[in-house]
Every structure is written in structure tokens, then in C-alpha cells.
Amino acid sequence: MEKVLLFESNWRTAPGAAPSQPHSVVPLYRFALQQTQFQLRSRCLLAATLLAECRSFLCLPENQRGVNLLLFSTHGEWLEDGRRCLAAADRLLLLEVALQPLRPHLSRTLLVLDACQVGRELPQLCQTFGLLGAVGFAGTVNWTASSAFILSLLRQWVAAEVLHLRRASSRRPAQVMAHMQAGSYAPLMQQLGVQHAWKHQPLNQ
Numbered sequence: 001m002e003k004v005l006l007f008e009s010n011w012r013t014a015p016g017a018a019p020s021q022p023h024s025v026v027p028l029y030r031f032a033l034q035q036t037q038f039q040l041r042s043r044c045l046l047a048a049t050l051l052a053e054c055r056s057f058l059c060l061p062e063n064q065r066g067v068n069l070l071l072f073s074t075h076g077e078w079l080e081d082g083r084r085c086l087a088a089a090d091r092l093l094l095l096e097v098a099l100q101p102l103r104p105h106l107s108r109t110l111l112v113l114d115a116c117q118v119g120r121e122l123p124q125l126c127q128t129f130g131l132l133g134a135v136g137f138a139g140t141v142n143w144t145a146s147s148a149f150i151l152s153l154l155r156q157w158v159a160a161e162v163l164h165l166r167r168a169s170s171r172r173p174a175q176v177m178a179h180m181q182a183g184s185y186a187p188l189m190q191q192l193g194v195q196h197a198w199k200h201q202p203l204n205q
Helices: 026-031 050-058 095-105 122-129 143-159 171-182 186-192
Strands: 002-008 039-044 068-073 076-078 084-087 092-094 109-114 133-137 194-198
Touching: 002 026, 002 050, 026 039, 026 143, 050 068, 050 095, 068 143, 084 095, 092 095, 095 122, 109 143, 122 133, 122 194, 133 171, 143 171, 143 186, 171 186, 171 194, 186 194
Parallel strands: 002 039, 002 068, 068 109, 109 133
Antiparallel strands: 076 084, 084 092, 133 194
């Protein structure tokens, strides 16, 4: 069953990428699903194919119930007008523009933004697109530290059986995040500027 879709940019050719970018996060995040019935579908982040890939994933029978995860792992930038810019392998794209056609299909989706800066103002993002929840980083992050956190988050969600939920509820994934934030992950989360928001969360929180 495919309940996780990961979009990763080509780190070595994405706009603004340095020549010595690290290796792919795909093996790391796939590791979180080991010994489960779930599989990670990974695709290169291409603006030209993003919409079709998302629709194909979200329309799978297993994603018509419970919870699914949509991850973006790439370079990110928070623009002055409050929009989120992601570096796809073919061009830069605006996350809000990319998500707009998918809005009717995102009520079961946890969105994870593994990218610099674009994790700001997540309650607004959840409300606008009807997301079940969203997690991201408010500032500029180190690839190794951010990947370690996302891997840990995925493993914690798997251990809490978030992907086994029969109903699309944000309660359990939010509880996992709160537990991490109150425990040993707190220093790392503070360093990375981890932000999160959940369905029906007031905008002033």
C-alpha cells in the first residue's frame, strides 16, 4: 500500500544548488517504513509533472480512507509577499499555486515541508487547502539535521500507527508531535525552527 509520496528535487541541478549537495533522502525516509505494509512512492520534483503525480497518488484506493503523507524535500524560500517558493528540478514553483488544483483531495493529507523557510504560517496553509496537518521549518536549516528530524518524525508516526488510522484525524499525529516537542527532540526542533499546524487549529495559534 502506498500511503507516502515523496517529491525530491535533483539537488545537484536545482536552481541555486551548490555542486556538493548531499545524497538523496529517499533511502532514509524509506527506512522509516521498513517492516510495515506501507510503501513510499518517490518522484523527482518536476513542476511539469507534479499535478499528475499528486492526483495519481491521492486517488489510490488506499488513500480514499485514513491518512496519507505528502513530502517535499528540496530548497525552499519564503518570499516577501508571504508565498512559499520551492526549487523543482526544472524550474522554481510556488507551493500555493501547485496545491490549488488539489484542494478537493487534501482533507486526508499530512503535508511535510522538508525545505528551508517555507514552514511559516502553517495554520493559514492548513485552512486554505483543507489539509489534515502540516509540518515544516521556519528558518534556514542544515540538510543533515533536517533529514534526521524528518526521519525521526516518520518513524514516530509509524510507531503510533498513524498510517493505520481508519478515519482522517489529526489527533494522533498532533499528539506525536507534542510528545516529541516535550521530550528529547526539543533541542533539535528548536534549532530547526520546527513549526506545525492541524486541521481546525485557530489562526492565532
